[in-house]
Amino acid sequence: MRVETLLPLGKLDPGLRAPDAGLDVRTVFDEARRVEALGYDGLFFEETKDDPFPLIAVAAQATERITLGTSVAIAFPRSPTTMAMTAWTLQKLSRGRFVLGLGSQVKGHIERRYGLAFSPLGPWMREYIAAVRAVWAHWQDGTKLDVRGPHYTINLMVPLFNPGPIEHPAIPIHLATVNRLMCQVAGEVADGMRPHPVCTAGYIEQVMIPAAKAGAAKAGRSLDGFAVSIKPLIATGATEAEVAERLEVVRARVAFYASTPAYVAAFEFHGLGDLAREMSKLSRAQRWEEMPRFITDDILHQYAVVGTFDTIGRELHDRYGGVVTNAEFSIPLVASHDEDVLAALIRELHAQPSPAAL
Numbered sequence: 354m355r356v357e358t359l360l361p362l363g364k365l366d367p368g369l370r371a372p373d374a375g376l377d378v379r380t381v382f383d384e385a386r387r388v389e390a391l392g393y394d395g396l397f398f399e400e401t402k403d404d405p406f407p408l409i410a411v412a413a414q415a416t417e418r419i420t421l422g423t424s425v426a427i428a429f430p431r432s433p434t435t436m437a438m439t440a441w442t443l444q445k446l447s448r449g450r451f452v453l454g455l456g457s458q459v460k461g462h463i464e465r466r467y468g469l470a471f472s473p474l475g476p477w478m479r480e481y482i483a484a485v486r487a488v489w490a491h492w493q494d495g496t497k498l499d500v501r502g503p504h505y506t507i508n509l510m511v512p513l514f515n516p517g518p519i520e521h522p523a524i525p526i527h528l529a530t531v532n533r534l535m536c537q538v539a540g541e542v543a544d545g546m547r548p549h550p551v552c553t554a555g556y557i558e559q560v561m562i563p564a565a566k567a568g569a570a571k572a573g574r575s576l577d578g579f580a581v582s583i584k585p586l587i588a589t590g591a592t593e594a595e596v597a598e599r600l601e602v603v604r605a606r607v608a609f610y611a612s613t614p615a616y617v618a619a620f621e622f623h624g625l626g627d628l629a630r631e632m633s634k635l636s637r638a639q640r641w642e643e644m645p646r647f648i649t650d651d652i653l654h655q656y657a658v659v660g661t662f663d664t665i666g667r668e669l670h671d672r673y674g675g676v677v678t679n680a681e682f683s684i685p686l687v688a689s690h691d692e693d694v695l696a697a698l699i700r701e702l703h704a705q706p707s708p709a710a711l
Contacts, residue, residue, distance in 0.1 A: 551607070554677075
């Protein structure tokens, strides 16, 4: 199993970030080196409080081996040509180590945060990725640029704005996924998918992977090498008391995710659709403090991987090892020896096999 992480490394609870916890961008160079030295396979950057692309550029200069990418960047506010140029530049800078992780966002954010007109997300994303790849093909091979679709018409590329071919032109595109349709789109046109943390192993195996296979069959393509990368909800610590404390943070996060209509399918799969709808009502009323009590211990353990440092690696692999290729993982780095513990856990996860080809 490949092991990835985000920055800030090991801050607060693994798999979680407090809403006001930002990244000190001045530390990215040194932290990226630290990530590589610990033995991680990949370092990914979220598009939340900072633009991930310049941070990846810094990390590319600091490292030699690890994969670098977005987890995820929001596609639609950027034109396909702009996104293609950014990815092309980062692929050159990283010498072939860049992964373009894309997400669609939900209707409210598309309309009210980005000021765009909403359109059905699956067809839009399918066309968007095809347009990005068409621009890359034109730059690399001189393939005629002629994108024509409901959202994009792209057929102009003068020499001044054509960067030309690069050494590693095969840039993987991973797609953020929850629902069947976007999983199908990933199978049709992407190189991997990044299930939301609320997606359990059972949901990935029984809903998401079959949908990706259906998409691949529709497109007549193979899923050999297709990545499934999970950012699991994890509650861990050196002692059972620390685990119990962090478990309450995870409980609140599960309640928040359950309140989001876009994620309801992942709860309905486990017979928790009514709970999700109740959480949505409470969130609309801004009754946030009441929501965690609805997440029973049984529900919590359905969605969270729980264990002390000496068991969490095994728990993570037992939960997801059969259905994912990559896992995002860290532990809180508090004591001086915690880095040694984390490095040992990374080695433990590396020793576990990845699932057979999809």
